[in-house]
Amino acid sequence: MNHDAYDDNYIRSILNNVKSIAMVGASPVNVRPSYFAFKYLAQRGYDMIPVNPGHVGKALMGKPFVASLADIDRPIDMIDIFRNSSHIMPVVDEALKLSPLPKVIWMQLGARDDAAAEKAEAAGLKVVMNRCPKIEYGRLSSEISWMGVNSRTLSSKRAPIPTQGMRLSLNRTSFGGGQTAASDRAAKNKTETT
Amino acid sequence: MTDRLPGFSTLAVHAGAQPDPTTGARATPIYQTTSFVFNDADHAASLFGLQAFGNIYTRIGNPTNAVLEERVAALEGGTAALAVASGHAAQLVVLQQLLKPGDEIIAARKLYGGSINQFTHAFKAFGWNVAWADPDEVESFERAVTPHTKAIFIESIANPAGSITDIEAIAAVARKAGVPLIVDNTLASPYLIKPIDHGADIVVHSLTKFLGGHGNSLGGIIVDAGTFDWSKDNKYPMLSEPRPEYHGIRIQETFGNFAFAIACRVLGLRDLGPALSPFNAFMILTGIETLPLRMQKHCDNAKAVAEFLSTHPAVSAVNYAGLPGDRYNALQRKYAPKGAGAVFTFSLKGGYDAGVNLVSNLKLFSHLANVGDTRSLVIHPASTTHSQLDDAAKVKSGAAPEVVRLSIGIEDKEDLIADLDQALRA
Numbered sequence A: 001m002n003h004d005a006y007d008d009n010y011i012r013s014i015l016n017n018v019k020s021i022a023m024v025g026a027s028p029v030n031v032r033p034s035y036f037a038f039k040y041l042a043q044r045g046y047d048m049i050p051v052n053p054g055h056v057g058k059a060l061m062g063k064p065f066v067a068s069l070a071d072i073d074r075p076i077d078m079i080d081i082f083r084n085s086s087h088i089m090p091v092v093d094e095a096l097k098l099s100p101l102p103k104v105i106w107m108q109l110g111a112r113d114d115a116a117a118e119k120a121e122a123a124g125l126k127v128v129m130n131r132c133p134k135i136e137y138g139r140l141s142s143e144i145s146w147m148g149v150n151s152r153t154l155s156s157k158r159a160p161i162p163t164q165g166m167r168l169s170l171n172r173t174s175f176g177g178g179q180t181a182a183s184d185r186a187a188k189n190k191t192e193t194t
Numbered sequence B: 001m002t003d004r005l006p007g008f009s010t011l012a013v014h015a016g017a018q019p020d021p022t023t024g025a026r027a028t029p030i031y032q033t034t035s036f037v038f039n040d041a042d043h044a045a046s047l048f049g050l051q052a053f054g055n056i057y058t059r060i061g062n063p064t065n066a067v068l069e070e071r072v073a074a075l076e077g078g079t080a081a082l083a084v085a086s087g088h089a090a091q092l093v094v095l096q097q098l099l100k101p102g103d104e105i106i107a108a109r110k111l112y113g114g115s116i117n118q119f120t121h122a123f124k125a126f127g128w129n130v131a132w133a134d135p136d137e138v139e140s141f142e143r144a145v146t147p148h149t150k151a152i153f154i155e156s157i158a159n160p161a162g163s164i165t166d167i168e169a170i171a172a173v174a175r176k177a178g179v180p181l182i183v184d185n186t187l188a189s190p191y192l193i194k195p196i197d198h199g200a201d202i203v204v205h206s207l208t209k210f211l212g213g214h215g216n217s218l219g220g221i222i223v224d225a226g227t228f229d230w231s232k233d234n235k236y237p238m239l240s241e242p243r244p245e246y247h248g249i250r251i252q253e254t255f256g257n258f259a260f261a262i263a264c265r266v267l268g269l270r271d272l273g274p275a276l277s278p279f280n281a282f283m284i285l286t287g288i289e290t291l292p293l294r295m296q297k298h299c300d301n302a303k304a305v306a307e308f309l310s311t312h313p314a315v316s317a318v319n320y321a322g323l324p325g326d327r328y329n330a331l332q333r334k335y336a337p338k339g340a341g342a343v344f345t346f347s348l349k350g351g352y353d354a355g356v357n358l359v360s361n362l363k364l365f366s367h368l369a370n371v372g373d374t375r376s377l378v379i380h381p382a383s384t385t386h387s388q389l390d391d392a393a394k395v396k397s398g399a400a401p402e403v404v405r406l407s408i409g410i411e412d413k414e415d416l417i418a419d420l421d422q423a424l425r426a
């Protein structure tokens, strides 16, 4: 699996198929990126579970925080990790003890741990690193185009009108892995030099 | 659903545009509105807090402008773009994200004259200092780097003489200095040169020229290459530090590789205000659909005219990078193999008076201060744009008394050559 550039179909199949997402490191502070992503994904119809031992007793958009993945009372399809690269491995280890196993480990923008990814993939999970599911959903549905972002998708079909609480179609013709060739190269150089 | 990479012409027609979700309109509608209703209070708060994608107010974003932004981002190979009111506005908004009072920018000495004015006078009043370097001598950029340097600014094909810049060599200087390379790609357009492929971190355009292409609308755009790490050493607090304007959001952390375009929108355009009219965005979008066809014709015509002039008895010199003997010909073949652009200068044996006569005798060429129109344009800098300079300064800025600048249009080349021939004989 090449984690420097993802095929759109790979990301698309993940976002089309997962239903429940546990967000490790979710924050109730409304200017944190995890809060943005949590709220957006909840509004797009995903069953979101906030995981953060520091906030047990509180809720995020009506969903109670849990302290750890083991405390979740239902099967989880995807674990979205909002932690620095150095904190990824323990989360993956915890995820691999779950039964049933989750299907996807997703590491947020800026986070990458190739050893953790290899371990998860060896157990049959799909892995995405250094991406944001909110940005990818917005891109593949072209909703993000409203911000002048290059969605790298084209369509001659009429799109649904985006409203709150609605799943959008992610099935547009797409070209490339969401990033541009130049930004992919830059990201690769960055992970190699740091 | 396939991952096939569409070609340039397909992107020029389709990128960013889809049938209107509400009406099914196939052409991009002109959303001529100042503001957009919110679904409810929470939606409004999400939009203002940058948590949701969507429209608030046309100074910050507009659906017609968004199509233009995505289209140019796609054509340039960038991650995102921001359209603004003019090329000059694009330069202002970019530098506002990068420079604080006392900081410096290194700029190529060969720039559009208006940009030289903007950098020298307007930006100086903000405390932004400019160090000039010679694009024909890469070491001069290296020598100009100081601890205060925050960016390097060049033109891909430089106004007025159509010289070609060695983008990769200057990108290497920028990388070594740890600052972004900004390339004004106005005269080349992404059809001829894609600066991001050669190491640019930010591309700006005056859309007023070849992209719009019809001389009817002002506009500018900023393209984010998504290549620069703004948080590396805290040199760029607009991108790396918590922003008080947005309750402590860090722009790069939140928006990843299109953070620069977002900063330009939510910190620059929002607060400085040079928004592009949606009507102009529509005109420019329509122009871009034919960019590949027009640009090739512009270049082919320019080459034919330059060849004609180079053998004309009244002409002493032609500066066109597309001519085999030109000093920029090797760079042109490397960076712009499809053509050398359509703006160039030539010199008349008859000096100043011959320049004035030529301009007044032309019947098809329009005498005006613009480039990149469907129509062919001419200007005699020494008697117009540069008339306030003394003779020495005129020569230095490429506007010697005998120099005439052309911007070749997409008319029939035989007619352009005939018009020049009759005017040179008259």
Ligand SMILES: Cc1ncc(COP(=O)(O)O)c(C=O)c1O
Residues within 6 Å of the ligand: B085, B086, B087, B088, B089, B112, B114, B115, B155, B159, B184, B186, B187, B205, B206, B207, B208, B209, B218, B219, B220, B370, B371
């Ligand atoms: C190379 C170049 N950059 C920038 C500009 C400024 O653009 P605008 O007139 O749209 O502000 C021009 C205009 O002539 C130009 O030729």
